Amino acid sequence: MYEHRRKRALGRFGELVALENLTNNGYECIHLGDHFRCFDIEASKNEQKYLVSVKTRNHTTAKNDEKRDPYNLLYNKTKGSGVDAEVKIADEIARQRNAIPMWVAIRVDAVRKVYDIYWGFISDLINKKQIPMCPSDRRRHKKFGENVFDPRIHAKLSNVRKLGIG
DSSP, X not given: OOHHHHHHHXXXXXXXXXXXXXXXXXXXXXXXXXXXXXXXEEEEETTEEEEEEEEEEESBOTTSOBOOSOEEOSOOOOTTSOTTHHHHHHHHHHXXXXXXXXXXXXEEETTTXXXXXXXXXXXXXXXXXXXXXXXXXXXXXXXXXXXXXXXXXXXXXXXXXXXXXX
């Protein structure tokens, strides 16, 4: 599987898992599609709206070492834009929609076919552009589930190359 296809499939899996977990936890959800900036899901619960940014990654590096670095959240790769431009854009989108910005982070272990799913509010992050994901941070995050088996996870989602996967 080509790298861009693998990443796209992993992202789509994460969005599906986020929708399922939010719904199972009492949220009403709408998938916003590929062309909605900053956010993937609009959710509501108890008459409060939320905009959710979903980030999904493998739990290991391509060399099969555990990933400990933060997930990029509201990070603009465009040259010439301000450092916090995407954070400001996300805040404005949420304000216009009268919603609270949230994040959902999913760590996938393609070999074991399991995932961990964490969530929180963007306003609680020290750096709004990143979700801290080292082990001590993961222990502090709210969780929808850990080591959740999912038969939809297949080996081609793995980024580990030295094992000949992918």
